[in-house]
Amino acid sequence: MLAAFEGWNDACQAATDVVHHLISAYESREVRHIRCDGYYDYQVARPMSCHVQGRRRILWPQTTFYDIAVTPDTHILAQIAPEPNYRWLEYCRQSLHIAEEFEVDRVITLGAMFADCPHTRPLPLDVSDGACQCDMDREYNGPVGIPTVLDAKARENGYDATSIWVSIPQYLGSDQCAQATLRMLEALSGCLGVALDAGDLPKKAERWAAQASVLVRCNDELADYVRRLERDYDLEAKAREVASLGAPQAEQLVREAEQYLRDFGSS
Structure with a gap:
């Protein structure tokens, strides 16, 4: 059911x-x-x-x-x-x-x-x-x-x-x-x-994403907010990946995440 x-x-x-x-x-x-x-x-x-x-x-x-x-x-x-x-x-x-x-x-x-x-x-x-x-x-x-x-x-x-x-x-x-x-x-x-x-859900989903992107491009404050959400989302994804790996691979991912944060802060 x-x-x-x-x-x-x-x-x-x-x-x-x-x-x-x-x-x-x-x-x-x-x-x-x-x-x-x-x-x-x-x-x-x-x-x-x-x-x-x-x-x-x-x-x-x-x-x-x-x-x-x-x-x-x-x-x-x-x-x-x-x-x-x-x-x-x-x-x-x-x-x-x-x-x-x-x-x-x-x-x-x-x-x-x-x-x-x-x-x-x-x-x-x-x-x-x-x-x-x-x-x-x-x-x-x-x-x-x-x-x-x-x-x-x-x-x-x-x-x-x-x-x-x-x-x-x-x-x-x-x-x-x-x-x-x-x-x-x-x-x-x-x-x-x-x-x-x-059915036609994939095409409708593409239109939804395109309309959302247009809205964000027209609003600088909203664009900044979305970039922060993207950063948080990507960091959470990295953290889950780190948690699932062994120590050497985890250390490499941590270094990549730190570099990502430095690059994000300077952009």
Whole structure:
């Protein structure tokens, strides 16, 4: 089961866009819903008015589950919804009951957050299966959203559970970020052992990076800020590389990092 939630956990709609992309790229059908009653504050997640065949309808926030056939042998039960406001534990229990109904053997939650990272480097990705954390080797302490709670409840109920989070440069605002969606789709491919169809996401990601570069070139203060982020990013990458090597190689990398800092300071 793949779960993504609109709102606090979904910077630039990058996480829910993974589900939307899969729905459009593969044969999919709606299979279940969780009614909104008791889970939402309608002053926060407001109902929407729309006209269908000349008649006005009110659309209430709800959870939808899709059966997505990515291969004849691999199906994803995709859960997408606005983040609930109330009764999270009951909501997770209901979600996992549906997972059990469809004989799900693994739960994967998606999330995206704004962070101090440069758009000129691969967007930081955190893939955690509970036993290990990859790429962003740091522990988080602080507020959590419904993906984290669903992930924890899935583990408690005996499911293999994985969380995939991507970081997005906070200086670029809240427009859609195809690069972040693509990063999570690639990580999801690795988790499933299936090469998922990226469609036009690579081209959209290139346009996003090009637009970001234009914005930075037009703002000297922002350009300086991005250069500092690049320096910090590169130093963290060097530090992780040093930590994984033996003493002689580590010393050489330390000298390279020191030279990098001298060159950066004189530029």
